[in-house]
Amino acid sequence: MTRPSLVIFDCDGVLVDSETVSNRVLADNLARHGLRLSLADTMATFIGRSMVGVRDTALDMGAELPGDWIDLIYAETYAALRAGVEVIAGIPALLDRLDATGIPYCVASNGSAEKMDITLGQTGLAPRFDGRRWSAHELGVAKPDPGLFFHAAAAEGVAPPGCVVVEDSASGAEAAHRAGMRCLGYVPEGHPDRLSAWGATVIRRMDAVAAHIGLGPDQSV
Structure with a gap:
């Protein structure tokens, strides 16, 4: 298998385990605005969307949101994330292997630079992506x-x-x-159909990435 010239990581749910925290905040917030969803339904509906897309979908589903809702939900989410998130298992070892083999990597996220500052900063990953972080908020495309x-x-x-x-x-x-x-679609549990429908190769663990990019199995496992 040909090795890639660049590996592009998403941030939330791929580098850091922040999706559950963020979506719990979102579910609680939407419930206060007339839209009651379970955490599982919130994650299935909104993961991967820009916050503008989340707002518009929530409105279509019957939520009654104030004009400054995006600013408010960001404030709530960032406060929860500052309380602590974990690195996705296998990511540090994978980045070490990419460094050792000279394969460059970066992160491209629909999240804001401020959110990445919080999550990557507190997990120690920020220096590894210095100058190689791309946010939809800054580029205007999500x-x-x-x-x-x-x-x-x-x-x-x-x-x-x-x-x-x-x-x-x-x-x-x-x-x-x-x-x-x-695309390697990281789906640690549940059904992968929504990613595989777009041609993603599904992986259940991050230590599987190495074999899919021509580096062989992760020797640390």
Whole structure:
């Protein structure tokens, strides 16, 4: 298998285990605004969307949201994330292997730079992505639009077919498909259909990535 020239990681749910925290805050917030969803339904409905997309979908579903709702939900979410998140199991070892083999990597997220400062900062991952973090908020283009991935690839001087994307959301898998990039869909549990429908190769553990990018099995396992 040909090794990629660049690995592009999503942030939430791929590098850091922040999706449960963020979506619990979202579910509680929406319940206060007339839309009651379980945590599982909230995650299934909103993971991978920009906050503008979350707002618009919630409104369509019957939520009554104030005009400054996006600012308010960000404040609530960031406060919860500052209380602590964990690194996704297997990520430090994977990054070590990429460093050792000279394969560059970056992060491209629909989340804000401030959110990445919080999550990557407190987990010690921030220095590993210094100068290689791309936010939809700053670039003005969000997944499933492929523009975020095109920007990340261009910044590293890599053509799209030379990239592998590691994603956990359908919108990210769709963006990778539209960008002409191979996608590894991280689905640690549950049904992977929403990612595999966009051509993603499903993985259940991060230590499986190495074998899928031509590095062989993770020797630390």
